[in-house]
Amino acid sequence: MxxxxxxxxxxxxxxxxxxxxxxxxxxHRAKRPWQGQTEPTEATSAPAYVEDCFLCPGNLRVTGERNPVYQRPFVFTNDFAALKADTPEYHNDDPLFKLHAEQGESRVVCYSADHSLTLPELPLPQIKLVIEEWINQYRDLSTRYQWVQIFENKGAINGCSNPHPHGQIWASANLxxxxxxxxxxxxxxxxxxxxxxxxxxxxxxxxxxxxxxxxxxxxxxxxxxxxxxxxxxxxxxxxxxxxxxxxxxxxxxxxxxxxxxxxxxxxxxxxxxxxxxxxxxxxxxxxxxxxxxxxxxxxxxxxxxxxxxxxxxxxxxxxxxxxxxxxxxxxxxxxxxxxxxxxxxxx
Known part of the structure; x- marks a missing residue:
């Protein structure tokens, strides 16, 4: 010792x-040689508009709805929402199989119309618009739910299914x-x-x-x-x-x-x-x-x-x-x- x-x-x-x-x-482990898994790196550039991107301005989403030709941050209800406002009430008190229904809403926030620009590449005024949209969403959803979770998963390696710059908002009745x-x-x-x-x-x-x-x-x-x-x-x-x-x-x-x-x-x-x-x-x-x-x-x-x-x-x-x-x-x-x-x- x-x-x-x-x-x-x-x-x-x-x-x-x-x-x-x-x-x-x-x-001390940081000094050991690494022989583990590596992931392919993502492309370093992308076009400003992608025809089959569900989040680009003016494009059709999987539901058949068409995005507006937006320039400011654009928010819509997630087409595959994890939480729904109309979930029926239900709960039980079984100590081993406790379950209760959860109401809420899930939304997507597109940061920019430009498909190629992630958060660090956006101009400061555009990032400020994203912040202001977060605030708008807090003000709206907080009238109905006690928790509003704003988050972003960036990169395919981290579970992001679409590279267009965007985040999500999940609001829930319970903490x-x-x-x-x-x-x-x-x-x-x-x-x-x-x-x-x-x-x-x-x-x-x-x-x-x-x-x-x-x-x-x-x-x-x-x-x-x-x-x-x-x-x-x-x-x-x-x-x-x-x-x-x-x-x-x-x-x-x-x-x-x-x-x-x-x-x-x-x-x-x-x-x-x-x-x-x-x-x-x-x-x-x-x-x-x-x-x-x-x-x-x-x-x-x-x-x-x-x-x-x-x-x-x-x-x-x-x-x-x-x-x-x-x-x-x-x-x-x-x-x-x-x-x-x-x-x-x-x-």
């Missing part, structure tokens, strides 16, 4: 205060399991510490920005969280206490567009590819409870590990015990921070 522990070299576990879970960090846990733990921290957990965490991170902060501006910070499970996982946090996206000022919307572009450009530049990820927003639920313990935030979960074609698998120990990572969050943040602010396609 060695006498001097070093987090950059020795196995250790890190606690995630938002989920109550631990992550096993094994930095999903992960959200309910995050709500409870943030509330517990607020009661015990008298502070907002994520705001307290952010302020601590800003005392040592060279550790895990990737990019920042006067209103937002993007960082690799101390407890990150995925290799290049990041959190996007506001600097002031904001519980829901509907509270953003015009200046904060513009600054959010800037931070999203800065972060996703660095993702793409890391391996010179259209960097895949799952991204989602978490905010205070839309119910009558007190939510002062919440802080609005976005989470990016990219699957890539060592290159554009080598991804991290959550299997074996991760499925049976707890999440595990090799590269430390500090190393990941440093690699992202070193990337150019200019997209590799434009350099």
């Amino acid at each position: 060695t006498d001097n522990f070093a987090a950059a070299d020795h196995p250790h576990r890190r606690y995630n205060p938002l989920t109550g879970d631990y992550v096993l960090v094994s930095p 999903p399991s992960l959200v309910a846990t995050k709500d409870r733990l943030q509330k517990d921290y607020f009661i015990e510490q008298g502070k907002v957990l994520l705001l307290d965490y952010l302020n601590r991170e800003l005392t040592q920005p060279e550790q895990r902060v990737v990019v920042h501006n006067p209103h937002w910070v993007a960082l690799v969280p101390f407890w990150a499970a995925w290799p290049y996982e990041t959190l996007v946090l506001p600097r002031r206490h904001i519980t829901q996206m509907t509270e953003l000022t015009e200046e904060e919307k513009a600054a959010l567009a800037d931070i999203l572009k800065q972060l996703t450009i660095r993702y793409d530049n890391l391996f010179n590819c259209s960097f895949p990820y799952s991204m989602g927003w978490h905010c205070a639920p839309f119910n009558q409870n007190d939510h002062q313990h919440w802080l609005l935030h976005a989470i990016f979960y990219p699957p890539l590990l060592r290159s554009a074609s080598i991804k991290k698998f959550m299997v074996g120990y991760e499925m049976l015990c707890e999440s595990q990572r090799d590269i430390t969050p500090e190393q990941a943040a440093d690699l992202l921070r070193q990337q150019s602010a200019v997209h590799y396609k434009s350099a």
Whole structure:
């Protein structure tokens, strides 16, 4: 047994205060040779319009409906919706076979009319329009549902079925399991510490920005969280206490567009590819409870590990015990921070 522990070299576990879970960090394993699966890289360019794309302006979708010739972000009800508003009421209290019906809605948000431009390649005014559309959707769906999940799956390697730049919105009558846990733990921290957990965490991170902060501006910070499970996982946090996206000022919307572009450009530049990820927003639920313990935030979960074609698998120990990572969050943040602010396609 060695006498001097070093987090950059020795196995250790890190606690995630938002989920109550631990992550096993094994930095010494990053030095081993890789002989695992690789994935084919996606094409680096695409046309601005694709005739058979269900999301391009003016095209027919699978239902036979035709998209408008849109220029701003375009929203429609998902043609294969996971949640439906007219689901009949049903529940039982069987302790082993508990089941209840769930009502909700599923929508698709096309970010841009241009099929070829992903989020980091969009101009800032267009990204701001996407943010404003997210806010519009929050305002609408929150009148009927207590949870509204905005998210994006980018890249075929990450389950995206259509490369046209788009995200999704699922609204549900009940709080999903992960959200309910995050709500409870943030509330517990607020009661015990008298502070907002994520705001307290952010302020601590800003005392040592060279550790895990990737990019920042006067209103937002993007960082690799101390407890990150995925290799290049990041959190996007506001600097002031904001519980829901509907509270953003015009200046904060513009600054959010800037931070999203800065972060996703660095993702793409890391391996010179259209960097895949799952991204989602978490905010205070839309119910009558007190939510002062919440802080609005976005989470990016990219699957890539060592290159554009080598991804991290959550299997074996991760499925049976707890999440595990090799590269430390500090190393990941440093690699992202070193990337150019200019997209590799434009350099």
